[in-house]
Amino acid sequence: MDAPEFRTIIEPFRIHSVEPLRMTTPQQRRTAVQAAGYNLFRIDAQDVLIDLLTDSGTGAMSRDQWAALQHGDESYAGSPSYYLFRDAVRELFPFEHVIPTHQGRAAERILFGVLGGPGKVVPNNTHFDTTRANVEYTGAAAVDLVTSEAADPSSDYPFKGDTDVAALEALLRTDGERVPVVMVTITNNSGGGQPVSLANLRAVREVCDTYGKPLFLDACRFAENAWFIRENEAGQGGREVADIVRDIAALADGMTMSAKKDPMGNIGGWLAMNDDELARQCRDLLILTEGFPTYGGLAGRDLEALAQGLREVVEHDYLRYRIRSTAYLGESLREAGVPVVSPIGGHAVYLDAKALLPHVPPLQYPGQSLAVALYEAGGVRSCEIGTVMFGRHPDGSEQPAARELVRLAIPRRTYTQSHIDYVIETCLHVAANAESLGGYRIVDEPPNLRHFTASFAPLD
Numbered sequence: 308m309d310a311p312e313f314r315t316i317i318e319p320f321r322i323h324s325v326e327p328l329r330m331t332t333p334q335q336r337r338t339a340v341q342a343a344g345y346n347l348f349r350i351d352a353q354d355v356l357i358d359l360l361t362d363s364g365t366g367a368m369s370r371d372q373w374a375a376l377q378h379g380d381e382s383y384a385g386s387p388s389y390y391l392f393r394d395a396v397r398e399l400f401p402f403e404h405v406i407p408t409h410q411g412r413a414a415e416r417i418l419f420g421v422l423g424g425p426g427k428v429v430p431n432n433t434h435f436d437t438t439r440a441n442v443e444y445t446g447a448a449a450v451d452l453v454t455s456e457a458a459d460p461s462s463d464y465p466f467k468g469d470t471d472v473a474a475l476e477a478l479l480r481t482d483g484e485r486v487p488v489v490m491v492t493i494t495n496n497s498g499g500g501q502p503v504s505l506a507n508l509r510a511v512r513e514v515c516d517t518y519g520k521p522l523f524l525d526a527c528r529f530a531e532n533a534w535f536i537r538e539n540e541a542g543q544g545g546r547e548v549a550d551i552v553r554d555i556a557a558l559a560d561g562m563t564m565s566a567k568k569d570p571m572g573n574i575g576g577w578l579a580m581n582d583d584e585l586a587r588q589c590r591d592l593l594i595l596t597e598g599f600p601t602y603g604g605l606a607g608r609d610l611e612a613l614a615q616g617l618r619e620v621v622e623h624d625y626l627r628y629r630i631r632s633t634a635y636l637g638e639s640l641r642e643a644g645v646p647v648v649s650p651i652g653g654h655a656v657y658l659d660a661k662a663l664l665p666h667v668p669p670l671q672y673p674g675q676s677l678a679v680a681l682y683e684a685g686g687v688r689s690c691e692i693g694t695v696m697f698g699r700h701p702d703g704s705e706q707p708a709a710r711e712l713v714r715l716a717i718p719r720r721t722y723t724q725s726h727i728d729y730v731i732e733t734c735l736h737v738a739a740n741a742e743s744l745g746g747y748r749i750v751d752e753p754p755n756l757r758h759f760t761a762s763f764a765p766l767d
């Protein structure tokens with residue numbers, strides 16, 4: 308008998324401890340979402356059935372990560388857990404200085420606290436919301452220079468996270484003295500979870516060298532990005548993901564990181580770099596707000612769990628399952644006629660609310676309308692990535708975002724295929740009734756990052 312070729316890519320783990328889900332009715336959910344000002348961030352998690360708000364810190368840790376917690380050493384200074392963590396980071400990203408922080412945004416705040424400031428300009432393929440906010444908070448401008456392929460939701464170009472290298476070159480040529488650092492986000496979260504090719508990173512590196520600029524990675528989903536390189540970039544097939552990650556790291560001068568993404572943590576982050584003077588300034592700020600440089604806002608046990616997570620996330624069986632199971636959700640929706648961003652990203656499926664709700668204008672927040680409807684119909688919590696998230700500008704003006712997306716982010720190793728089949732059913736039900744969905748207005752909003760706390764009211 309030939310070795311069978313199985314179609315089904317199974318979860319490469321079995322369940323070790325379970326968390327019950329609380330079932331709710333549509334009526335209970337309508338009441339809950341109204342009380343939350345139609346903002347899904349303000350809903351109690353126990354009123355959510357399938358929580359796809361984010362993949363950040365929501366994954367399941369492995370048996371070995373839980374065991375690593377027990378090994379944590381809580382010494383204030385010089386804990387052995389720090390060295391374990393540092394070495395696990397350096398195994399993939401061999402930077403001279405590894406500075407732990409409590410989250411990715413703390414790394415961003417420290418980095419831009421040193422490098423940002425009024426008059427500065429920070430380019431990125433696409434700034435994530437906290438990255439943009441931390442750049443702008445210093446008075447600097449955050450500019451997005453993503454490849455033109457990214458603007459076409461139906462294009463199947465496999466590396467839609469690529470930087471527009473010509474636009475970067477033009478910025479550095481005309482305005483280079485204002486640019487303290489060039490950022491590249493892998494994968495491009497706000498742009499649809501789309502990966503960046505190694506070839507594009509090399510081209511960005513060359514331009515940075517020409518103009519003498521440091522290149523920093525926002526590397527939250529480095530392992531997913533490396534898997535896409537292995538799958539889709541010429542000459543990369545069959546390589547070890549860890550080797551691809553090291554190639555990526557070798558092109559950069561430093562990184563910011565949220566350990567709540569690919570490092571499989573429930574909390575954590577880091578900042579890393581080669582420049583000694585920059586590291587000194589960053590550590591000074593770290594001590595002010597995060598903690599001593601060998602723990603930086605984390606417990607020793609967290610550092611140990613992250614070190615183990617970093618080993619697990621580059622395993623091929625895990626990544627094959629991870630990328631395939633996200634594609635399963637996206638492809639099932641696309642085949643049923645629901646507009647989704649193509650190709651399907653690594654950590655999330657992005658519904659195109661503009662295409663699904665063409666009757667709702669951008670300033671009536673079609674993504675918000677769709678996200679609320681998914682919650683009411685099935686208890687599925689998603690996240691608007693559109694004009695609510697990006698429409699308010701530092702000068703106070705409001706403009707439609709480039710795209711109106713709703714992100715279904717998949718927590719790592721948390722939901723099974725039947726959960727995802729239920730999500731598909733929920734989406735199909737809402738899509739079939741899309742014309743009945745109306746717009747929203749904002750009742751009140753904070754000055755920054757309004758999507759987290761704003762409240763909304765439905766328009767009649």
Ligand SMILES: *Cc1c(COP(=O)(O)O)cnc(C)c1O
Nearest residue numbers: 410411412435437496525527565
């Ligand atoms: C999550 C994320 C961040 C911020 O990290 P936190 O840990 O949430 O503070 C920054 N950049 C990208 C691309 C992210 O996905």
